[in-house]
Amino acid sequence: MLPAVALTAALFAAPLAGSAPACDVTGGGFDWGFKESFRAYLSGSIANGEWTTEGGIGYETPVFTTDALAGDLALAPLNGELGVDGAMRFTGHEGILDTTISNLRLEVVDGQRVELVVDLRGTTQEFVEVDTADVLFATGDLAAAEWTAGEDGLLIAGIPLTLTEQGADAFGTYPAGEALDPLDLRLTTTADCAEQAIAARQSGAGMLAPLLIVGVVLLGVAASVVVHLRLRAAKRRSRSVNTQDE
Numbered sequence: 131m132l133p134a135v136a137l138t139a140a141l142f143a144a145p146l147a148g149s150a151p152a153c154d155v156t157g158g159g160f161d162w163g164f165k166e167s168f169r170a171y172l173s174g175s176i177a178n179g180e181w182t183t184e185g186g187i188g189y190e191t192p193v194f195t196t197d198a199l200a201g202d203l204a205l206a207p208l209n210g211e212l213g214v215d216g217a218m219r220f221t222g223h224e225g226i227l228d229t230t231i232s233n234l235r236l237e238v239v240d241g242q243r244v245e246l247v248v249d250l251r252g253t254t255q256e257f258v259e260v261d262t263a264d265v266l267f268a269t270g271d272l273a274a275a276e277w278t279a280g281e282d283g284l285l286i287a288g289i290p291l292t293l294t295e296q297g298a299d300a301f302g303t304y305p306a307g308e309a310l311d312p313l314d315l316r317l318t319t320t321a322d323c324a325e326q327a328i329a330a331r332q333s334g335a336g337m338l339a340p341l342l343i344v345g346v347v348l349l350g351v352a353a354s355v356v357v358h359l360r361l362r363a364a365k366r367r368s369r370s371v372n373t374q375d376e
């Protein structure tokens with residue numbers, strides 16, 4: 131039984147021993163087109179509109195961009211929040227369409243999921259006035275993005291973003307589930323920490339195998355204990371039957 135216990139302990143200890151010292155990020159940036167078809171509609175002859183930016187957000191065709199993300203994000207494993215004090219304002223139809231999305235925050239749940247939370251002020255397509263804060267506007271699939279470590283830090287490129295129910299209610303046009311443009315997220319850190327973030331992301335799935343092995347080993351140990359106890363009980367019974375016979 132001792133070797134089984136030692137093996138179990140070793141299997142648990144291995145991932146812990148391999149885990150990296152804390153790597154935290156306090157800054158970064160993103161490039162995001164918001165929604166290409168919306169920009170095309172606004173800049174076309176139907177809406178005759180435009181967009182402007184404020185604060186830490188700028189626009190470089192064809193993306194809204196910032197290097198002013200700030201907050202606290204742990205890298206290995208990925209978890210935390212970064213935000214930018216800035217806004218994107220969309221106008222058209224001679225001011226009838228006037229929507230401002232501001233205070234963008236990226237709440238990173240884990241290596242799989244990021245949530246985009248914003249404040250939104252504007253008018254829906256049905257001309258209902260909206261002025262709301264902390265809207266869970268979109269969710270991002272980090273697992274489907276491309277992660278690259280480099281001297282500038284960690285780049286998580288092409289994060290697919292999907293409009294949420296709350297986002298659809300606030301924006302007032304597209305339905306929940308609508309695909310927004312993918313977002314490129316840049317996290318400022320050392321190349322080593324970026325590598326650790328990628329390793330931690332991969333080991334999230336890799337942990338399953340050791341845990342399964344541990345489960346099987348524990349089941350095996352439990353089964354052998356039961357068999358052992360039953361054998362001992364059977365032996366004891368047969369010994370007492372033999373004694374009565376004598």
Ligand code: HEM
Nearest residue numbers: 167168171176223226227228229253254255257301303304
């Ligand atoms: C005078 C008022 C408005 C008129 C005449 C108007 C007209 C239109 C038209 C004709 C389209 C279809 C464009 C196309 O298929 O190429 C459209 C699409 C759209 N409109 Fe408006 N609209 C108005 C106000 C608004 C407002 C207040 C909003 C609020 C956000 C809005 C948001 C949108 C969006 C998001 C689309 C879809 C763009 C896309 O293809 O992704 N519109 N609108």
